[in-house]
Amino acid sequence: MKALVLQAPGQLIMKEVPKPVLGADELLIKTKAATICTSDLHDIEYNPFGIKLPMIMGHEGAGVVEAVGEGVTDFKTGDEVAAHPVIPCRVCESCKRGLEHLCDNMGHLGIDRGGAFAEYFTIRQDRARKKPASLSFAESTLMEPVCVCIEALERANMKDGNSILIIGDGPFGILMSRLCKVYKDAKVILLGRHPFRMERAGNAITINERTSDNPLAEVMKATDGKGVDSAVLCVGTNQALDLAVAALRPRGTLSVFSAIAGRPTIDMFKVHVKELNICGSCNDMNYLDRALEYLQDEELNLKEVITHQLPFDRFEEAFRLVSKGKDSALKVSLIFE
Ligand SMILES: [Zn+2]
Ligand SMILES: [Zn+2]
Known part of the structure; x- marks a missing residue:
């Protein structure tokens, strides 16, 4: 063959x-x-x-x-x-x-x-x-x-009524944005770089990292200053990690779907004072x-x-x-x- x-x-x-x-x-x-x-x-x-x-x-x-x-x-x-x-x-x-x-x-x-x-x-x-x-x-x-997108959202503690920041407009980020429709009244914010891809993100509010002066300010504005309940890293950059940690509201959850090469830095003070949950997401629980x-x-x-x-x-x-x-x-x- x-x-x-x-x-x-x-x-x-x-x-x-x-x-x-x-x-x-x-x-x-x-x-x-x-x-x-x-x-x-x-x-x-x-x-x-x-x-x-x-x-x-x-x-x-x-x-x-x-x-x-x-x-x-x-x-x-x-x-x-x-x-x-x-x-x-x-x-x-x-x-x-x-x-x-x-x-x-x-x-x-x-x-x-x-x-x-x-x-x-x-x-x-x-x-x-x-x-x-x-x-x-x-x-x-x-x-x-x-299956792996469902797992990433579950690990991000996604629920009805939650707001979520998805960072990365690759196929997984787009699939997750669309999947969020299964959560009633979810607010989805997708940060990406490619209009072609972001246009395919279902109901998500999209922010183009290349043209936005301040993506964090835009995420905060989209959530009436509250920050997001959940976030998923679908790109492996330290910048994305920093943004997620800054954008999460107290007791928010970050699901690390894309691995970051090397040893990224993280603002532990924010993790501490906001009691953030940061967890990995790999494969899926038989979905x-x-x-x-x-x-x-x-x-x-x-x-x-x-x-x-x-x-x-x-x-x-x-x-x-x-x-x-x-x-x-x-x-x-x-x-x-
Ligand atoms: Zn695959
Ligand atoms: Zn085994």
């Missing part, structure tokens, strides 16, 4: 590789769509997770079940499915504590096993869901991105079904974040769009025959 293989940092090539071997509780999926994640760009460029190369990349995939392992009970050949890339071991201390998404021996498509940028990939049956008929394969690949429900919700219209669909062969163009097309693209899907 054809697959996109990371040979060495910066070297993603298409090549012929053997089809994956099917495990007892796994599905062999003939890929129909696989979507590029911003984290793929980092993995390809710097390999921060120390992936053992060569590796088939890609973790947002969907397709048709071609074969099932002997232990599979919930799926059959021909089923149309979306896959979630995180494979918890279900026996470690974290899994036993109910934190499967923080598993100590976590498996992950495209990290410790072949991913979805290939004509076939395998997934354990509990990490697959049947694709709703109203979604295309490309749209259903958004299941996991939507697969909820994500598919939201993806089918016409009012949320999450699927609109897929701005481009390109055939698998044109992967170079697709990756270029994701890294350079910030004024014209959000999510880019690769489509298979």
